[in-house]
Amino acid sequence: MYGRYGNDQLNNFVIILSLAFCITSMFFTGYVRLIFTTLQFIAVIYWFARAFSRNHQQRRRENYGFLKLWNKVKGFFKSIPAFFKRLADRKHKYFKCPNCKSRLRVPRKRGKITVTCPRCYVRFDKKS
Numbered sequence: 449m450y451g452r453y454g455n456d457q458l459n460n461f462v463i464i465l466s467l468a469f470c471i472t473s474m475f476f477t478g479y480v481r482l483i484f485t486t487l488q489f490i491a492v493i494y495w496f497a498r499a500f501s502r503n504h505q506q507r508r509r510e511n512y513g514f515l516k517l518w519n520k521v522k523g524f525f526k527s528i529p530a531f532f533k534r535l536a537d538r539k540h541k542y543f544k545c546p547n548c549k550s551r552l553r554v555p556r557k558r559g560k561i562t563v564t565c566p567r568c569y570v571r572f573d574k575k576s
């Protein structure tokens with residue numbers, strides 16, 4: 449393995465994906481099974497090609513792109529419980545600061561109020 453790229457997060461994802469294709473193919477027969485088996489085969493070949501590659505810079509760039517996308521997906525799923533918590537909270541109103549985009553919470557039914565962002569100290573009017 450000297451000089452070879454080895455394993456990273458994208459390769460871990462690819463091998464888990466190929467395992468998922470393998471397990472999924474067990475539930476089907478005929479062409480669908482063939483498709484999943486082919487996808488599994490392609491994933492394994494891709495894993496080997498990346499793990500044994502000597503072009504470290506390109507592999508690192510691919511991994512960086514993957515991690516950027518993966519963190520977005522992870523962030524979306526992590527934000528779901530907070531979203532429902534905000535939805536259930538009838539005593540406060542939530543909005544984003546127009547300057548720094550941080551999420552702010554103010555009490556409801558106070559009419560027009562001037563809000564000061566605790567993060568960037570920008571003041572703006574909002575109806576609560």
Ligand SMILES: [Zn+2]
Binds near residue numbers: 550565570
């Ligand atoms: Zn702000």
